[in-house]
Amino acid sequence: QVQLVESGGGLVQAGGSLRLSCAASGRTVSSRNMGWFRQAPGKEREFVAGITWGISTYYADSVKGRFIISRDNAKNTVYLQMNSLKPEDTAVYYCAARDTGSSSYTPGRYEYWGQGTQVTVSS
Numbered sequence: 001q002v003q004l005v006e007s008g009g010g011l012v013q014a015g016g017s018l019r020l021s022c023a024a025s026g027r028t029v030s031s032r033n034m035g036w037f038r039q040a041p042g043k044e045r046e047f048v049a050g051i052t053w054g055i056s057t058y059y060a061d062s063v064k065g066r067f068i069i070s071r072d073n074a075k076n077t078v079y080l081q082m083n084s085l086k087p088e089d090t091a092v093y094y095c096a097a098r099d100t101g102s103s104s105y106t107p108g109r110y111e112y113w114g115q116g117t118q119v120t121v122s123s
Contacts, residue, residue: 001026002112004095009117012085016121020080022095022114030073033098036080037107038091038119045094045107049080053101060105063089085121092116 008020020036035050049059049069057069068081078095096110104110 002029002032002097004097004112004114006093006095006114006117009093009119011120011122014085014087014121014123016085017081017083018085018119020082020093020095020117020119022078022080024076024078024097028073029071029076029078029097031101033101033103034069034071034078035096035098035104035110036069036078037094037096037110038089039094039116040091043091047105047107048093050103050105051078052103056103058103058105082119085119087121087123089119090121091119093119 003025005023031053033052036048039045051057051069066084071078094116095114097112099111
């Protein structure tokens, strides 16, 4: 089992930055693919960014060039640096882990989820 706890959300003005953290416990995540997803009110959960066990990163087109995903295996933690934030980035952000190291854009392929952290971007 893997437990994930997100932190770092909050209220920020458009153009600002936030860094989300996802601390894992229970089992190591160093060999797992990790992902960030988000869900806005009335919308489906959508993929934001992912990082494979081999440190390859991949992003949704909507955040490419603005968000950076990274991992610190020594701390069992994954980060999402969010820059140039826009009001449309407002959502609850979730960290997720797979039981494998390979990439996936699909929420259903992730076995473990955190409780989410709210990000609100004001215009």
